[in-house]
Amino acid sequence: MEKQYKAIGEEAWKNNAEKINAELFIFTYGSLVVQLVKDYENYSAVNKQLDKMGYNIGVRMVDDMMARTSLERCTGFSATAEVIAKVGFKLFLNVIPTVANWSADAKEFSLILDDNPLNDFCELPPKAVADGLRYSNVLCGVIRGALEMMQMQTEVEYVRDVLCGDDVSEIRVKLLRMLDEEVPASDD
Amino acid sequence: MASQSQAQAQAQMHAQSLMKLDNKTSKRSNMLLEQNVSRPRRDRVGLGAFAFLFAEIIRYSQNRVLGIQDLEAKLNEIGQRVGVRMFELSMWREKTVHREMRVLQTLVFINTVVWRALFDKQADSLERSTENDDEYMITDNEPAVLKYISVPKEMSSFSPGAFISGIVEAIARCCQCPARVTSHVVPADGLPLRTVILLKFDKEVMDREKRLEAGK
Amino acid sequence: MSSTYYFAIVGTNDSPLYETELGVQRDESKYLNQFIVHAALDLVDDAQFMSTACYLKTVDRYNDWNVSAYVTPSNIRLMLLHEAKADDAIRLFFTDCHELYLKTLLNPFYEPNTPIQSQAFDVKVNTLAKKYLF
Numbered sequence: 001m002e003k004q005y006k007a008i009g010e011e012a013w014k015n016n017a018e019k020i021n022a023e024l025f026i027f028t029y030g031s032l033v034v035q036l037v038k039d040y041e042n043y044s045a046v047n048k049q050l051d052k053m054g055y056n057i058g059v060r061m062v063d064d065m066m067a068r069t070s071l072e073r074c075t076g077f078s079a080t081a082e083v084i085a086k087v088g089f090k091l092f093l094n095v096i097p098t099v100a101n102w103s104a105d106a107k108e109f110s111l112i113l114d115d116n117p118l119n120d121f122c123e124l125p126p127k128a129v130a131d132g133l134r135y136s137n138v139l140c141g142v143i144r145g146a147l148e149m150m151q152m153q154t155e156v157e158y159v160r161d162v163l164c165g166d167d168v169s170e171i172r173v174k175l176l177r178m179l180d181e182e183v184p185a186s187d188d
Numbered sequence: 189m190a191s192q193s194q195a196q197a198q199a200q201m202h203a204q205s206l207m208k209l210d211n212k213t214s215k216r217s218n219m220l221l222e223q224n225v226s227r228p229r230r231d232r233v234g235l236g237a238f239a240f241l242f243a244e245i246i247r248y249s250q251n252r253v254l255g256i257q258d259l260e261a262k263l264n265e266i267g268q269r270v271g272v273r274m275f276e277l278s279m280w281r282e283k284t285v286h287r288e289m290r291v292l293q294t295l296v297f298i299n300t301v302v303w304r305a306l307f308d309k310q311a312d313s314l315e316r317s318t319e320n321d322d323e324y325m326i327t328d329n330e331p332a333v334l335k336y337i338s339v340p341k342e343m344s345s346f347s348p349g350a351f352i353s354g355i356v357e358a359i360a361r362c363c364q365c366p367a368r369v370t371s372h373v374v375p376a377d378g379l380p381l382r383t384v385i386l387l388k389f390d391k392e393v394m395d396r397e398k399r400l401e402a403g404k
Numbered sequence: 405m406s407s408t409y410y411f412a413i414v415g416t417n418d419s420p421l422y423e424t425e426l427g428v429q430r431d432e433s434k435y436l437n438q439f440i441v442h443a444a445l446d447l448v449d450d451a452q453f454m455s456t457a458c459y460l461k462t463v464d465r466y467n468d469w470n471v472s473a474y475v476t477p478s479n480i481r482l483m484l485l486h487e488a489k490a491d492d493a494i495r496l497f498f499t500d501c502h503e504l505y506l507k508t509l510l511n512p513f514y515e516p517n518t519p520i521q522s523q524a525f526d527v528k529v530n531t532l533a534k535k536y537l538f
Contacts, residue, residue, distance in 0.1 A: 018235035020332060023228060024274065024306050025238045028351075030512025031269035032245055034207075035262075039252065041203055053244040064236050092237035094230070117233060121510040123217055126210045128513075138241075163216070207513055209522060217524035221507050272478060272516055276506050279477040285502075286456040287477050293456075362478035400453060 005082045008069050009090035016068040017091055026120050033135060043131035050134070054141020061142065062149040065091055073150070077175050078102070080150060081109050084143060093117055101170075110159070111143075113169040124163050134158040140171060151179045226281060239336035246337065246348060256343060260350035260371075267354020275359045278305040287363070291389060291397055294363040295324055298356055306355070307332055317386075322394045326356065326385040327374075334381050347371045349383040356385050366390045409537055410437040410485040411529065413505065415517040418445060421480070422520045426533040440464075441483045444471040448481055458502070459495045474498035478516070480505060490537070497536040504528055 036046045065071070065088055081099045090096050095117060101110040118136045134140070140156040147154045155174040160166035210217065223229070249262040278301055279285055288294045299314045307328070317323035337348045349371030357369035367387040376382045409426040410433075420438070444464040451460050452475050464471040472494050474482040482498050482505075504525060508514055 013234075018332075018335075019232035020235045020238045021228075021306055021308065022230050022233045023277070024270070024333075025233050025241070027270040027273050027512070028238070028245075028266070029241065031266045032241070032248075034269060034512050035266055037206055038203065041199075041206060043206070049248070053241075053248060056244055056247070057240040060240055061236070064240075092234040094233050117230060120229060121220065121507075121512070123209065123214075123220055123511050123513065125206065125208050125513055127206050127208065165214075165216075207515065209511070209513060211521040211523055213522070213524040213527065217522055220511065221504055221524055221528055223507070225503070225507060225510070269512070273510055276476065276478050276509055280503070280506055285458055285477070285499075287452070287458060287475060287479075288456065289453060364479055 002082055002086070005086040006096070008071060009087040009096070012069040012087065013090050013094065022094070022117055023120075026117055029118050029138070030122060037128075043128055043133040047132070047134050047137045050137035051141040051144075054138035054143075055145035055148075056141075057138070058142035058145020058147075059149055060145075061088070061092065062146050065146075077152065078106060078109075080147065080152065081111075081173070084146065085111060088146065097171075101172075107175040109173055111171045111173065113139075113171065116169060119163060119169075122163060129164050132164075134161060135163050136161075136169075143171065143173060147173075148179070153177050153179055225277065235332060235335065238333060242333060242348075242351070243337055245351075256346045259346060263348065263350040264354035264357065264369075267351040268358040270351075271355035271358030272362060274302065274305060274355065275362050278302055281305075289364050290400070291324075291365050291393060294360060294365050295326070295387070297363075298359055299326055302355075302359060303328075320388070322389045322391075324387045324389075326387070327382065328352075328385070329376070329379045329382050331381060331383050334383065347373050347383065349373065349385065352383070353385050356387065360387060360389075365393050367393070407487055407538070408433075409533065410441070411501075411533070412438070412441050412483045413501075413520065414441070414445065414481040414483060416479050417517060418442070419517070420519070421517065422525070422529075424526065424529060426530065427538065437485055440466045440469060440471060440485060444473065444483065445481065447471075448473045448475065448483075459498055461491055462489070472498075474502065476502055476505065486537075493536045497532055500532045500536075501529060504532075 036049050040046055040049065068091060069087060071083065071087060085097050085099050095115045098112040098114065099109055100112050116136055122135060124133060124135060137158065140158060144154055144156045153176045155176060157172055159172045160168055160170040162169050245266060249259055253259045253262055282301065288297050295314055299311045303309065303311045311326045312329045313327045315325050317325065331349060331352060333352065334348050339346055339348065353369040353371040357367065360367045360369065367389040370386050372384045372386060374382050374384050408428045411424050411426060412420055413422040415421045447463045448460065451463050458474050458476060460473045460475065462470045463473045468487050469485050470489060472484045472486065482501055484494060508520055508525060509516060
């Protein structure tokens, strides 16, 4: 199953994805985060805003991903985890995080981000580390938004971050409940 | 009055302390100074990722400003921080690292090297305005970064290319050719996103050009 | 050979972004060094329109001192006070310092034209000086 998703992701990246210079994307994201810091002057407010923007992105991304792949709507939570890592991340960021640390009840897993393009070139100010800025928090929002489109309500957060001195970056995804078929309203 | 300026000074100090970088050496700071930047470290990313992010940047900015002019100014500002970095980096990767200070050479560099670095192709044209000597136009028939950006009808005068003009404005300033740079959507047959980046160079730049030209 | 160097990075608004004395430290020399470098900036301004090269070689002299300059594409000036002439070594030193500056600039949290206070940067500059200048 894992192999199959990997193949779907690679094939979609190769044949169906339009691409853009990675550095333009990375610098643009950096400029956005700095803009938020200047506008809010408060790192937890920046985290919130990044999460919110990510959510809006995630909600839209699912359809785009479906249109570019041969994926069927996947049902189980564990299959979904694989799709996020091997198709979603591959198609948009051209990296594949590792799915790991499943909880015993299979309702929580982690994405280990060995390679996160957004982090290239970035070193956080000590104040940002102290105040708990999650520089790539947009990713948490994206995952949450995308899962909601797949009828899964989740909590998604960074638990470890290399930019804050941790050895690896780890995003924890926790399934709260399955949703009925309803279209979520976008945050604004 | 005094307390107001005091409050302002405090707010400014607060903002600066937020951004102040560490002076202590860390594994990360060493790694960043040692990484190889002579060539791009990674291949490309999905245009979708950029387009969705850019749409959110526009939406966020829109909620914080009053009019279209302010919105464009905000996108310009976000583009400028990208421009400064992209410029020094693409120059570093040139065969001969050099400086551009003359108006025409600066424009050609933006039109070719910078455009290729950003968008994998040259801009479609570079022209001098027929009406004003100090105005130049860079045209891109289909800017990839604007491809999936839809502008609501009631904002028809809004040009999301303000982000690109921010990049260009920063580079012109880096090259000591400061200019006011604006972006305009000028659709043509089959090219609904055709965008013109208009540079109007500062008077001192044009005066200097004349002096350098005469001194030749 | 025992010698002393003074190295400074100057922003587009003429404010110093970084400075260091390399080699034998001399008391009271800091202000004089700053003064010499500042005075040489005008000469850099004149020289920089004569070519498109970053390395402008020696742009000024003051008593026993030579002032060499290197201008990055975005007009950040790298300035070195030195006694002996050594064009090639100095060019290599400047080029590698330019690369360090570039990597500093790429961090989204570094604002152009603000002081570089990173110790990691300082250590690397000193290592480059040992490699090329002493």
